[in-house]
Structures are given as structure tokens and as C-alpha cells.
Amino acid sequence: MSSGAAHAVLAAASTAHTAAAPVHVSGLGFVTPLGRSIEAFDDALFAGRSAVRAQTLEIPGMDPMAIAAATCHFDASGVRSASRLPLDRGTAMALAAAQDAAADAGLDLDTIDRDRLGIFWGSGLAGASTFDATTRALYGAQRRMRPTTVLTVMPNAAVAELALHFGARGAALAYACACASSAVAIGEAMRAIRGGWIDIAIVGGHDAMLTPGVMASWHAMRVMAPPPADAPASACRPFSADRAGFAIGEGAAALVLESEAHAHARGAGAQPFVLSGYASNCDGTHITNPDPAGQVRAMRAALRDAGLTPSDIGHINAHGTATTAGDAAEAASIGELFGDAAPVSATKAIHGHVLGGGGAIELVAALRALARETLPPIAHLQTPDAAFGNVDFVRGAAREARGLRHVLSNSFAFGGTNAVIVASRR
Amino acid sequence: MSSSPTFNSIAALLETDFRVARAEISPATALSDLGLDSLALMEFVFAVEDAFHLRIPEDRLDPREAGITLQRLCEVIDAEGEAAAARSEPMAATA
Numbered sequence: 001m002s003s004g005a006a007h008a009v010l011a012a013a014s015t016a017h018t019a020a021a022p023v024h025v026s027g028l029g030f031v032t033p034l035g036r037s038i039e040a041f042d043d044a045l046f047a048g049r050s051a052v053r054a055q056t057l058e059i060p061g062m063d064p065m066a067i068a069a070a071t072c073h074f075d076a077s078g079v080r081s082a083s084r085l086p087l088d089r090g091t092a093m094a095l096a097a098a099q100d101a102a103a104d105a106g107l108d109l110d111t112i113d114r115d116r117l118g119i120f121w122g123s124g125l126a127g128a129s130t131f132d133a134t135t136r137a138l139y140g141a142q143r144r145m146r147p148t149t150v151l152t153v154m155p156n157a158a159v160a161e162l163a164l165h166f167g168a169r170g171a172a173l174a175y176a177c178a179c180a181s182s183a184v185a186i187g188e189a190m191r192a193i194r195g196g197w198i199d200i201a202i203v204g205g206h207d208a209m210l211t212p213g214v215m216a217s218w219h220a221m222r223v224m225a226p227p228p229a230d231a232p233a234s235a236c237r238p239f240s241a242d243r244a245g246f247a248i249g250e251g252a253a254a255l256v257l258e259s260e261a262h263a264h265a266r267g268a269g270a271q272p273f274v275l276s277g278y279a280s281n282c283d284g285t286h287i288t289n290p291d292p293a294g295q296v297r298a299m300r301a302a303l304r305d306a307g308l309t310p311s312d313i314g315h316i317n318a319h320g321t322a323t324t325a326g327d328a329a330e331a332a333s334i335g336e337l338f339g340d341a342a343p344v345s346a347t348k349a350i351h352g353h354v355l356g357g358g359g360a361i362e363l364v365a366a367l368r369a370l371a372r373e374t375l376p377p378i379a380h381l382q383t384p385d386a387a388f389g390n391v392d393f394v395r396g397a398a399r400e401a402r403g404l405r406h407v408l409s410n411s412f413a414f415g416g417t418n419a420v421i422v423a424s425r426r
Numbered sequence: 427m428s429s430s431p432t433f434n435s436i437a438a439l440l441e442t443d444f445r446v447a448r449a450e451i452s453p454a455t456a457l458s459d460l461g462l463d464s465l466a467l468m469e470f471v472f473a474v475e476d477a478f479h480l481r482i483p484e485d486r487l488d489p490r491e492a493g494i495t496l497q498r499l500c501e502v503i504d505a506e507g508e509a510a511a512a513r514s515e516p517m518a519a520t521a
Contacts, residue, residue, distance in 0.1 A: 084444050084466045148468075
């Protein structure tokens, strides 16, 4: 077979309709700047109420009030490690979110086969809070590191803690794909459940990096929004003509996923939706500049996985970082695939960019849209960039969407990783 | 000793940060009987040093050594605190 013919055969195979089994969502839990309860999260989400604030971090060489970032009033001291060792603030958030998701799912650890319980978790800069603090101690007065620093900051620290807490004996895997980390973790858990390797998984992601060293690092990249002097809450304006970058957020979101058979057998069923499609790929072109072609391929593949076409999608929660290049690429890819047929929200405007945890939090936002048949507005979006003409951005106020059946959540990361999840009403 | 400020402080630390049951905490309790593994014991000593703003020389207290009690730990803390005060050295200078 010639190389051209071989490519044609492979291309045909890759576009074949291969809908896979939907995966049951039986529990949600989250620790976010918008709140920790579904009610608080919904209230802010559908009102477009921002949790971004001016921060008072003391960052060498920077105005301590110059950074706008989402805050989370979360007391990490109330979260205890199963190993009695110190927890990074982000790991504490992960554990709290996972415990809430397990409770929401009615998970009884005594009655499930924990050999078939997996942990799939994502984070961008796991342990950032601890590493920043302990390193400052090393170079400061104390001149020493804590004996458990490595265990606290390693990328799989949260996975290990969750596995300990839940007694999981199936796969316990950490995903580090920058801003797509938790979306990839969720998607790979879907695949593991569909493949029959496990029956049930606790999945999600986190990041907590409101520390001087990390914030200064993001600032140095010039991707963070300068806060408007009189309105820091509106610093992040996705898809706006005057967008100027994002605000860092912190938090975690967790889901309990299981096969339909397992959920049915144990009588689970708290949530009214399933995860129906997932795809991840890589642009392979640039470490920071996203490629619309790669994003289109990822969205197409996720739709194919769900057995859907673009016209089936009633809502997209965009990655929407409010950076110049990021929003332009995503508007182009959404416009190419969906035109103006799928309304677009972008919730980073109100909860900040939670990096490794963003995919999970934004999937939860999409699920809440599905549950409420209401689309959240893009906060602070007055005038969309004229170059994004044919995309239907949800602006001004939440939009009613009766009969909404399928939603899609995008996560596009540094490193060129694209991850897309499709969720559907049960 | 059971009501000394030093003992009460370390008892509170064990109870709140390391989840040791209060009933298990007495001056005669050996560090090795607190139910903490070796890493957690080292973290506990670090936490004690931070709480009392001092550094315990390794030759005065190795938490892995069998038989060292909370009372012995309190004695070391008090002695090191007094020595630092006599030197009029802030904690940072002893680090």
C-alpha cells in the first residue's frame, strides 16, 4: 500500500463513528472561590458575580496590591491527613472536595470493592504553597527544610492522600498537563471505567498557588490582568475587545464516576447527567501559543466519542483565559466547528484561573448549566472582540436553555495539550 | 509537669496537628508510643521547635530513640529556652 493510500485508510478509520459508553456521575464536591456548596456556586455562577479581588501578597519588587486573584475562604487547618503528616494547602482542598463528592455520591467504603476503586487527579503546580514557604525558610532565618517537604510537594501528593483516605487499591494516577490536568484526569478515568479496569473512580483536580513566588512567576509571563484601579473584580474579561489576561484562582473540584452497571447495582444516582465524550490531543506546535487546528481536532474527537455532532451541543464552557492569543485561537476553533450554533460561556472571569484544577471546576459549571437548563453569562463582557464575529457569547445575564441535553467543556494547556469533555443529560 | 505551660503546649500540638488522642498524652508517654511513624515524629519535633522558637540540638533529642518521654522533651525545651535567653539571642541567630 502506498503511503498516500495508507494515510487515507487511517484517516477513514479515525473518523469512524465510535460512540463509547457514558459514564455515571454520582457525586460532586468542590472548594472554589465561588463557594463550597452547590447553592453558593450556582448563585455566583448564574449571576456572573466575580470572586476576583485585589490581593495583599507581599511580593518582592511588586506593589502588594497590584495583583487581582480569586480568593477562597477555606480553612485548611480543619483538614487532616490520613498519615498525620502536614498537607499542602492545595492537597487539603483536594481532600475536602473529594470527601464532599464521596458524601454526595453516598459512597460506602465498606461495601465497595476497593481493588476496583481508582483515583485520577490533576494539578499544575502541586505543592506550590508548601514549596514556596519552605524554600523561603531555607533561604531565610530558619535555614532548613521540613523533613516531609518532598512528600508534600510531589505531583502525586494529593493522589496519595486521597488513596490513603479512601483505601483505594485500584489505579492512583496523577496527571500533570498544566491547565488541562484535571480534565485529562477525568477523561482518563472515563476510559479506565469504560475499559473495565475499574468500576468507580474519584476524580478531579486542584491548584493553590496564591504564594509570592508563584504569583511573581505568573506575573513575569505577562499573562495576568492588571486590576482596574476601581474594579479589580472585573480584571478578567474573556473574549472582550479589551481583555488583558487572567486572574489566578485557587480551589479544587471532585467527581465520583462509575460505570452505569456499578451505579445501578449500588443504587447510586444523585446527579442527573453522565459524561458522554472525552478526547485529548496535543498541538505539537508551540509551548504557549495554542493552535486552533489542534483544538478543532480535540473537540471533533470528543464529539465522536460521545456519538454526537456539533449541532447536538447546546452549550460550551470555553477555556477562555482572556489572553490575547488564547481567546483568539479558541474563538477561531469554536467558530469553525460550531459557528454561532452553540452558546459560549467562560467562567474564569468569576472564579479565576485555577490552572490544574480549572478543568474540573469548569466541567462542574457546565454540569450545573445542564442541571439548571440555564447558561451562565460571561461576566464583564460588554463588547466582544470584533474578530470573533460569529461566535454566540452569553453576555449580560444568564440565558434560559430549556431542553438542554449536551454540553462541552474545553481545557487547553501550556505544552499544547487539549482536553475536551462532553456531558449529557441522563 | 502535667500542668506546665510547656507540657500543655506540646499536648495541644499533638492533639490538634497530629491527631493524637488526649488520653494518650501524659508526661510519661514515650515519643515512640504516640502512634506516629518516624517521619511524623520528625515533623512533630520541627513543629515544637517552631512553636517555642528554638532549635533542639540533635545530640539532646533523637525522637527515634526508644524511651524518650514527653517529660524529657519538656525538660530539653525548657533548658534550650533558658540557654537562648541567657545568650540573649533571638531564635533566628540560633538557627
